[in-house]
Amino acid sequence: xxxxxxxxxxxxxxxxxxxxxxxxxxxxxxxxxxxxxxxxxxxxxxxxxxxxxxxxxxxxxxxxxxxxxxxxxxxxxxxxxxxxxxxxxxxxxxxxxxxxxxxxxxxxxxxxxxxxxxxxxxxxxxxxxxxxxxxxxxxxxxxxxxxxxxxxxxxxxxxxxxxxxxxxxxxxxxxxxxxxxxxxxxxxxxxxxxxxxxxxxxxxxxxxxxxxxxxxxxxxxxxxxxxxxxxxxxxxxxxxxxxxxxxxxxxxxxxxxxxxxxxxxxxxxxxxxxxxxxxxxxxxxxxxxxxxxxxxxxxxxxxxxxxxxxxxxxxxxxxxxxxxxxxxxxxxxxxxxxxxxxxxxxxxxxxxxxxxxxxxxxxxxxxxxxxxxxxxxxxxxxxxxxxxxxxxxx
Numbered sequence: 001x002x003x004x005x006x007x008x009x010x011x012x013x014x015x016x017x018x019x020x021x022x023x024x025x026x027x028x029x030x031x032x033x034x035x036x037x038x039x040x041x042x043x044x045x046x047x048x049x050x051x052x053x054x055x056x057x058x059x060x061x062x063x064x065x066x067x068x069x070x071x072x073x074x075x076x077x078x079x080x081x082x083x084x085x086x087x088x089x090x091x092x093x094x095x096x097x098x099x100x101x102x103x104x105x106x107x108x109x110x111x112x113x114x115x116x117x118x119x120x121x122x123x124x125x126x127x128x129x130x131x132x133x134x135x136x137x138x139x140x141x142x143x144x145x146x147x148x149x150x151x152x153x154x155x156x157x158x159x160x161x162x163x164x165x166x167x168x169x170x171x172x173x174x175x176x177x178x179x180x181x182x183x184x185x186x187x188x189x190x191x192x193x194x195x196x197x198x199x200x201x202x203x204x205x206x207x208x209x210x211x212x213x214x215x216x217x218x219x220x221x222x223x224x225x226x227x228x229x230x231x232x233x234x235x236x237x238x239x240x241x242x243x244x245x246x247x248x249x250x251x252x253x254x255x256x257x258x259x260x261x262x263x264x265x266x267x268x269x270x271x272x273x274x275x276x277x278x279x280x281x282x283x284x285x286x287x288x289x290x291x292x293x294x295x296x297x298x299x300x301x302x303x304x305x306x307x308x309x310x311x312x313x314x315x316x317x318x319x320x321x322x323x324x325x326x327x328x329x330x331x332x333x334x335x336x337x338x339x340x341x342x343x344x345x346x347x348x349x350x351x352x353x354x355x356x357x358x359x360x361x362x363x364x365x366x367x368x369x370x371x372x373x374x375x376x377x378x379x380x381x382x383x384x385x386x387x388x389x390x391x392x393x394x
Contacts, residue, residue, distance in 0.1 A: 016065040016165035020072040028059070028066045029078055035061040037089035038082075039171035042098045043151040043164055050241045050248070054105050055151035060168035067165050071154065076106055086111040091175045093117050093130045093167070095198050113195040116171065119178040122187050122194070124338040134170055137177045142166050190373040197371075208238055214306075218258040228301035230261040232292050240285060251281060264293045315355055323354035325385045333378070345374065357386035 019028050032038060039060040046052035057068040057076075070076060082088055083102070090110060092098055094117040102108045120128050127133070131142040146163040156164075182188040213219060213227075213234035222230060234257060241248040256276035271277050271286035315323070327350065334341040341347075349369055358364040364383065365375050 014065065014162050014165040014169045016067050016161070016169065018161060019066050019068040022073060022075070025068070025073045025076075028068065031061060031064050031066075032059065032079075032082060035088065037061070037091060037172065039091040039168040039175070040098065041093065041164075041167040041171070042101055043149075044097075044101055045150055045152040047148060047247065048150040048152060048250075050245050052101075053152070054101050056156075056164050057102075058164050058168040060171060062172065065165050065169045067161055069156075070105075071152070080106065080108050083108040083110050088112065089114055091116065091171050093133075093171060093174075096201070099198070099201075110199045113199045114175050114179070114191075115195055115198055116174050116178055118194050118198070119175070119182055119191050121340070121343050122191050123178065123181050123185065124340070124343075130167065130171075133174060133178075137174055138170055140170055142170075190371075190377075193371055193373050210235065213257075216254045216258065218255070222258070222261055224301040224304055225297060226261045227304055228299060229264065229293050229296040230257060231304065232296040233257050233260055233289070236289065236292050240281075252277065260289075260293060264297065265290060315351075319354045322357065322386055323351060326350045326354060326382070329381060329385055333381075345378070353382065353386060358383070 017024070017028070019025050039058075041058045042054050043056040043058075044052050045055050054070055057070055057079075059066045059068065068076075083090060089112050091114045093115065095113055095115045099108075099110055103110075116130070116133065117128055120133055125133070125136075127136070129144075131144050134140045134142045143163065146160050149160060151160075151164075179188065182191050213231050216230065216234070219227065219230055233252075237248050237252050237257065240246075241251045244251065253276060256274070259276070260274075265271055265274060268286040268290040271282045271289060272279065274282070277286075326345075327347075330341050330345050330350065334344045337344065346369075349367075352369075353367065358367055361375065361379050361383065364370060364379055365372065
């Protein structure tokens with residue numbers, strides 16, 4: 001739980017340098033190259049574009065904060081070796097998406113991270129956002145008002161640039177505060193292992209899923225013919241989104257797709273009066289949308305029938321007993337450590353351990369997805385639960 005604030009958080013002005021040309025970039029690199037650590041954040045435009053991209057990169061050292069505009073400075077190659085250099089610590093808050101984007105757009109690789117979001121999780125804080133942590137730990141106010149801006153638009157106004165700079169300007173201080181707390185609780189080795197995993201991981205590029213219409217809320221309630229309409233509209237929407245470079249939900253959102261499948265329009269002109277269909281979309285695409293719906297309603301939808309799922313095999317009585325004991329153990333341990341239960345142990349991993357219990361510590365260490373720190377802290381408890389509990393139930 002977050003400690004109560006002792007005073008009202010202060011708004012601290014941020015001094016930063018905007019880097020928007022090659023000369024300024026070279027000057028920034030001269031400052032960064034000797035640095036032993038740096039705080040990094042990005043702003044991207046995934047809420048506004050189909051093909052999202054990095055729009056700003058904020059970097060802070062002990063003495064300088066830079067707001068780099070990669071839409072103006074095209075060659076960022078000399079930043080890559082810094083990101084990969086194990087002698088330079090890179091501090092992020094919730095590193096996963098940032099690392100994914102920087103790897104995707106620039107081919108950067110990473111080593112030696114510190115993630116303040118992960119650190120706060122391992123300390124048991126309830127509110128994990130950067131603004132909340134800056135306020136509770138540093139007594140600094142950081143407004144989230146510009147969080148959902150379109151960062152691809154130029155020019156950026158001074159308030160936007162100040163907001164972006166704040167994301168890293170105090171991050172090294174926050175890192176130091178959290179590291180001290182982790183050390184005090186003996187959890188710094190836990191965090192360091194998680195940081196290692198983050199540096200090597202990161203989400204992979206997601207390709208368009210042609211079967212994604214089946215996961216739209218309400219699709220399971222449609223008839224097979226209506227599902228055929230939904231499928232064609234889903235594919236059509238993705239083409240429009242690509243052509244317009246917009247996120248699909250900004251072209252036509254999912255509830256509107258479901259509504260079109262259930263209650264199709266009687267003519268293309270009806271699209272202009274359809275709730276949720278913008279005039280822009282209706283003007284450009286009403287005729288094609290209507291024809292697509294009409295064609296899908298007249299086609300045989302039998303090919304959409306899914307194959308029966310493999311029969312689910314219930315876990316054995318012993319596995320269920322082991323899992324219930326492990327869940328009770330995890331609940332008690334989470335309360336003792338003042339952590340979220342998922343931070344103590346992921347539920348999916350408990351289920352796998354219950355179904356296929358490892359024989360000893362060595363086998364537990366080799367279990368897919370297992371962290372070394374969990375084996376050190378909880379290994380004996382886990383093995384006892386896995387092997388002793390079923391015997392006591394007999």
